[in-house]
Amino acid sequence: MSMGINYELYKVFYWAAKTGSLTQAAKKLYLTQPSVSHAIKQLEERFGVTLFSRTARGVELTQEGAVLYAYIEQSQMLISLAEEKMAALRNLESGELRIGGSDSLFKHYILPYLEQFHERYPGIKLHLNHGTTPEIIGFLKEGRIDLGVVRMPIVDPQLQVMETYQLQDCFVAGARYEHLKGEVLSLEQLLRYPIILFSRNSRARMTITELFQSRGLPLRPEIEVGSVDLLIELAKRGLGISYVAKEFVTKELEEGVLFEVPIDVPLPPARVGILTMSSVPLSGAASAFIELIGKGSDIKEDAR
Amino acid sequence: MSMGINYELYKVFYWAAKTGSLTQAAKKLYLTQPSVSHAIKQLEERFGVTLFSRTARGVELTQEGAVLYAYIEQSQMLISLAEEKMAALRNLESGELRIGGSDSLFKHYILPYLEQFHERYPGIKLHLNHGTTPEIIGFLKEGRIDLGVVRMPIVDPQLQVMETYQLQDCFVAGARYEHLKGEVLSLEQLLRYPIILFSRNSRARMTITELFQSRGLPLRPEIEVGSVDLLIELAKRGLGISYVAKEFVTKELEEGVLFEVPIDVPLPPARVGILTMSSVPLSGAASAFIELIGKGSDIKEDAR
DNA sequence: TATACCCATAGACATGATCTATATCTCTCC
């Protein structure tokens, strides 16, 4: 660092000016007085200007020294603030956590963790960005979110995936289809009823469509919605049979406003995964959040 | 400097963040890439936080790194400004020069130098503070002015004195006393005429009073004024004979509106001196000004 | 006059900043 002025000298200058004494500055900086004296001299030689007038009681800024001090004081304040801020970030007293996911996963999976997290680290600002799986991945790659919560499977070499929560999709109906209670339907039978599905670009929709297609059956939903709440609501009102994760309708199933319509083929369980950028280091907040989720469920991290 | 974070590291961090490349930062700082890499690592370890995500194309600030950068960038700007300002101060492109003196010395002695100085160094702000000799000395000791211009002799161990300009006091009269032209008066004869003197606390006044007293003559001025201009004006209008430095009335003497009234005892020449605080280093502007004056007259610096 | 406290200076010393050499990784281009 031969060029330019050593910024350490400004630290010394600051304390010398602030305390009005090289000896006091030395104490503040855990140095000896000659070191401080030497540091100030270096600054003066570099600038070609006398910064202090030396008296028997200490030192006093000259006109030029006072000019320098005006700038350096500000600069020093900022650095102090920066150091405080960084300490706060490390201790998770400050910072932000930006999560991407679907509304339904937020509501039924992430929410309790968010509450815990916020209670434990109240200084950290939370940002929730909802979107479809491809959108979430886009946000991640743009650096707009720290982590995404989406349905598996995802294969993307740029992404780090941790599978956590397990979802079991199923068909549910409301009172209007009461007569189906206790029955186990085949896929063909199911198709005789109006089916309500989540929108085309969702992973759940793709999974069930594939299942029907593999048996040569065309799955044509009567109604297609963009919100899981609506999916549930429509089923409750009897507009059809909804395909939805059982975990999202636990309350409705308990209350009896919905009941499951079992089918004769096993529906594969869907895993939820937490996505992060593999090349971008996790922020303190993000890793704390992931750890929190890890405690609440068994994580299967992908080996890749 | 074992405690705290080495501020040099911030300089490295700044350039690494700004260029987005450790290699580029190294070039900017005339360092090698491993040095920069090491510096960043130190910062990260001190903060317990990752500041950059390393990619194949360089580095990119993490969330935490971006927070730090926001502060450090500001701080860096201030330091750059400070360094520019100090360079400007050294080159006398900026700064200020505060001079104390009497109005008459400003007008008749300092003014041409001020003009030269301002022409040569237009960036330097000029402050003129007028006052009596004791006031000027007070200003100096308070640090309110850089230098004072007063009549000698001054003896004060805290002050550095340089004698420069020489003044020759004399008595002058206007047309009303035309009949005195060509005469040489004794002090007693002079006392028959109304005398106009500068105010009591001036050095010129003290000198002439002593001269009369040493001969047992009481010097009672008819009129006492606080401004040399007024002293001259009153003499021109014939209200009396004024005691004034010949150098202050050269124009009036040439024009003939005033003429000198010689006396039969030699009036000692008065020297003008430039005062500075001996314990306070001169500002660049002040020493440049003193040098300028030095070229225009032969300075006799006191040995002390 | 003596004491105490300040800053300046000189020279010895050791820390730690910096360098060289090398490894590893990731894009890109052929």
Place this chain on the structure above:
DNA sequence: GGAGAGATATAGATCATGTCTATGGGTATA
């Protein structure tokens, strides 16, 4: 797919320079 360019990381040697001790001079204070 393999080679090359260019990025960062790591290890160890080196030496610059920051820091210390010792000392001196100066100025207030008692």
